[in-house]
Structures are given as C-alpha cells and as structure tokens.
Amino acid sequence: MSRIAIVGGGWAGIAAAVALADAGHDIHVLEMAPQLGGRARSVAGEPPYDNGQHILIGAYRDSLALMRRLGADPNQLLARLPLALPYPGEPGLRLPPGPPLLGFARGVLAHRGWPLSARLGLLGAAAGWLARGFRCDADLTVAQLCAGLAVDVRRDLVEPLCIAALNTPAPQASAQVFLRVLQDALFSGAGSADLLLPRRTLSELLAGPATTWLGPRLRLGCRVQKIGPGWRVDGEAFDGVVLACTSVEAARLTADLAPDWSAMAGALGFEPIVTVYLSSPGSRLPAPMLALRDGPDAPAQFVFDQGQLGGAPGRFAFVVSGAAPWVARGGCAEAVLAQARRELDWATPPVIDRLLAEKRATFACTPGLARPPGRIAPGLFAAGDYVQGPYPATLEGAVRAGLAAAQGMGTGAKGAASGSPTKTP
Numbered sequence: 319m320s321r322i323a324i325v326g327g328g329w330a331g332i333a334a335a336v337a338l339a340d341a342g343h344d345i346h347v348l349e350m351a352p353q354l355g356g357r358a359r360s361v362a363g364e365p366p367y368d369n370g371q372h373i374l375i376g377a378y379r380d381s382l383a384l385m386r387r388l389g390a391d392p393n394q395l396l397a398r399l400p401l402a403l404p405y406p407g408e409p410g411l412r413l414p415p416g417p418p419l420l421g422f423a424r425g426v427l428a429h430r431g432w433p434l435s436a437r438l439g440l441l442g443a444a445a446g447w448l449a450r451g452f453r454c455d456a457d458l459t460v461a462q463l464c465a466g467l468a469v470d471v472r473r474d475l476v477e478p479l480c481i482a483a484l485n486t487p488a489p490q491a492s493a494q495v496f497l498r499v500l501q502d503a504l505f506s507g508a509g510s511a512d513l514l515l516p517r518r519t520l521s522e523l524l525a526g527p528a529t530t531w532l533g534p535r536l537r538l539g540c541r542v543q544k545i546g547p548g549w550r551v552d553g554e555a556f557d558g559v560v561l562a563c564t565s566v567e568a569a570r571l572t573a574d575l576a577p578d579w580s581a582m583a584g585a586l587g588f589e590p591i592v593t594v595y596l597s598s599p600g601s602r603l604p605a606p607m608l609a610l611r612d613g614p615d616a617p618a619q620f621v622f623d624q625g626q627l628g629g630a631p632g633r634f635a636f637v638v639s640g641a642a643p644w645v646a647r648g649g650c651a652e653a654v655l656a657q658a659r660r661e662l663d664w665a666t667p668p669v670i671d672r673l674l675a676e677k678r679a680t681f682a683c684t685p686g687l688a689r690p691p692g693r694i695a696p697g698l699f700a701a702g703d704y705v706q707g708p709y710p711a712t713l714e715g716a717v718r719a720g721l722a723a724a725q726g727m728g729t730g731a732k733g734a735a736s737g738s739p740t741k742t743p
C-alpha cells in the first residue's frame with residue numbers, strides 16, 4: 319500500500335481518490351475550499367445555487383459509474399431527456415428514442431423548420447464525418463468544418479452544440495474535439511445522446527456522497543503551498559501525488575519540479591461562463607431546457623426551468639457560455655433580463671436573482687491546442703479536465719483524467735518514493 323496525496327477535490331480528484339482507495343492505497347485528499355466539488359459545486363443560499371447550470375449526457379459513462387460507486391443514484395438525481403433543442407415557439411431538432419445514430423438521421427429528416435436541402439446537407443456531412451472515423455485536420459475550427467452546411471443548421475444546431483460542449487465559439491473552437499463529442503454521443507450505445515439534467519444540487523450528485531465516503535481521509539480548507547521531491551507535500555511525506563487542482567495551481571506547484579510541464583499547463587487560455595438566475599413566481603417554460611439565439615444584445619444560449627427539474631419553482635438559470643465579451647463589457651445580467659422579457663412569456667415580471675461569473679470556467683478549446691500530459695514524473699500525476707485527452711473541459715473529461723492518474727499511479731507510486739522528479743514531462 320502506498321501513501322498518496324490527492325491535491326484538489328473536484329470531480330477529477332474525487333475520481334482519482336476513489337480509484338486509488340479501491341486499489342488499496344492509503345489516500346489523503348487535500349482541498350483548499352471548505353467543500354468538495356470544485357467548479358461543479360453548490361453555493362450556499364436559500365435555496366442553494368449551483369456554481370452554474372451543468373448538463374451531463376448519457377455518454378458520460380465514467381461520471382455515472384463514479385456516482386453509483388459513491389451511492390448516488392443517477393436515475394434519481396438526473397432527469398433523462400432525449401436530446402432536443404427546442405427554441406421558444408419552435409420545436410427544434412428532437413432525437414427520437416432508440417439507437418442515437420438512427421435517431422439523429424430520423425430527427426434531422428423530421429425537422430420541418432429546416433429546408434429539405436439543409437437537412438440532406440447535414441446528413442451528407444455527418445455521413446462524411448462517420449466515414450472518416452470522426453477525425454479531421456487538427457488545425458480546423460468548427461466553423462471551417464461546418465462552412466458547407468446551411469445557415470439554419472449552423473445557427474440552430476452546430477453553434478449551440480459547440481458552445482455548450484466546448485464553451486468556445488465555433489469560429490475559434492477545435493473541430494477535432496467537437497467531432498469526438500459527436501462520436502461519443504452518437505456511438506456509445508442507446509441513450510448516449512440523452513441529456514441528463516440535475517434534479518438536485520451539484521453537491522448532492524457527487525461532492526456530498528464523496529465527503530461522507532472519504533471521512534477522515536479528507537482535509538478541507540487545506541491549500542497546498544509546495545510540493546518537494548520525494549514526495550513531500552508541504553513537508554509531509556507521501557509515496558506519490560496526484561495534482562487534481564486547477565491548471566493554474568498545478569503549474570505553480572510544478573514550476574521547479576517539472577518546468578516544461580509547468581509551462582505547458584500555465585500556457586492554457588480560459589473561457590468564462592456566466593449564469594444569471596432570474597425569478598418569476600408562477601412562471602413555467604414550455605420545456606425544462608430551451609435553446610435561445612444569442613446575439614449582440616442577447617447573451618444567453620440556454621435557459622433551464624429549475625422548477626421543472628425538482629428545484630425551486632419560478633427560478634430560471636440562463637447560461638452564457640463563451641462569455642468573454644460580456645465579462646469585458648459588463649451589464650450581462652441586465653441584458654439577460656431584457657432577452658428573457660423579449661423572448662419568453664412570463665406569468666409575473668422576471669427579476670434578477672443572482673449572477674455567477676466563473677472567469678476560468680474551462681480552458682479555451684482551440685484547434686491544435688497543446689495540453690499537458692497526465693504523467694508529470696514517476697509518482698507525480700496530474701488529473702483535471704485540462705490534461706491531454708480527447709474531451710473538452712467537462713465533468714467526464716475530469717473524471718477520466720482522475721481515473722487515468724490513478725491507473726498510472728497504481729504502477730508508479732511505490733518506485734517514486736526513492737526516485738527524484740525529472741525535469742521533463
């Protein structure tokens with residue numbers, strides 16, 4: 319058994335901790351915040367808020383398995399809906415239940431809002447992506463990949479999916495990562511494209527059960543300042559370390575130990591997400607989730623009716639992804655309120671409840687991006703949504719990175735006690 323420190327208790331750190339503990343290691347999770355969960359946490363309030371609305375999809379296999387492992391039942395905690403992108407007053411694209419690839423073809427053909435030529439063009443492009451194994455030139459953007467599609471298809475499907483999955487606008491987003499998300503949604507079996515919307519707070523999905531499960535192996539309010547060779551974490555000896563903190567903190571902690579790796583982690587750019595909560599007692603949207611058309615005076619791309627998702631009735635979460643222009647410009651909450659009043663019907667006038675702006679919500683998922691590898695040195699691994707992998711910054715990317723770090727550590731930790739860190743990744 320090795321004594322392993324996990325620095326950071328977001329979804330990546332929790333995944334690594336559980337996998338390492340299950341493999342028989344003596345784990346210690348050091349988390350600087352007063353609670354687990356990282357960016358996917360809940361914020362105190364009455365009733366409590368999430369640090370931004372999160373969506374999972376059926377293809378998030380490892381996240382769902384982790385929830386189950388900790389005794390959290392995804393069937394109870396998540397509302398499963400077939401993928402649909404309704405807009406106010408328009409049914410939008412809907413995938414019928416069943417095999418997702420077939421459902422996609424049927425859903426596109428049945429979408430009367432698009433001219434037949436646009437639907438056939440999309441199916442032709444999708445067949446081409448499939449034939450090429452969902453691979454493309456690493457330097458391509460989503461906008462370039464989809465330039466041949468009809469304007470309606472790009473506006474109603476490609477752009478909202480891209481901003482929702484990659485948190486990066488289509489003209490700047492990596493086509494390769496976008497195709498990988500599509501591949502997993504369409505090819506991971508029945509239900510993989512389904513939307514899984516939290517019915518309870520994010521903390522109830524994972525952080526709460528993980529806190530109970532970890533018990534005394536968890537140290538909250540503990541910000542790690544220094545990692546030394548050997549491995550010493552703020553002077554305390556361990557056989558191995560999983561850095562499951564943010565890329566910025568991981569870069570700081572490895573600056574002397576692994577400068578090349580640190581430089582790579584430190585070079586990542588970020589995209590903000592702003593969530594604006596509005597309240598309007600007695601109001602209800604036509605669906606739990608609606609897509610919205612964003613524009614110069616319309617920040618939000620999606621709105622969620624919390625009341626229809628087991629939360630507070632009359633409370634609505636508006637999501638502004640790729641929000642850098644709004645963070646720079648200001649006035650986002652007021653602009654969302656105006657957008658909401660223009661585009662939706664309300665039983666009572668909506669008012670701004672709260673604005674949450676996460677400036678480093680995700681890394682900017684641009685073409686050809688160099689992401690740092692999970693292995694830093696023998697016995698020193700990084701886990702987080704930003705490490706090398708096929709996924710954008712998502713819960714599933716974080717969980718998979720945590721599992722990969724645990725797997726690497728399983729074979730590397732004991733040897734690390736006598737080894738010294740290398741200066742190369």
Ligand SMILES: Cc1cc2nc3c(=O)[nH]c(=O)nc-3n(C[C@H](O)[C@H](O)[C@H](O)COP(=O)(O)OP(=O)(O)OC[C@H]3O[C@@H](n4cnc5c(N)ncnc54)[C@H](O)[C@@H]3O)c2cc1C
Nearest residue numbers: 326328329330350356357370372373542563702703712713
């Ligand atoms: C508003 C918003 C909306 C999002 N929507 C979605 C979505 O719909 N679907 C989806 O899949 N993903 C979504 N994401 C992305 C998702 O939340 C992240 O990909 C995921 O939570 C990252 O987990 P992580 O464990 O890699 O990192 P983090 O959650 O950032 O965890 C890192 C942890 O390390 C701790 N830490 C940092 N430094 C130290 C230190 N020195 N010592 C000790 N602890 C430290 C931090 O406190 C934190 O708890 C969203 C993110 C945001 C912000």
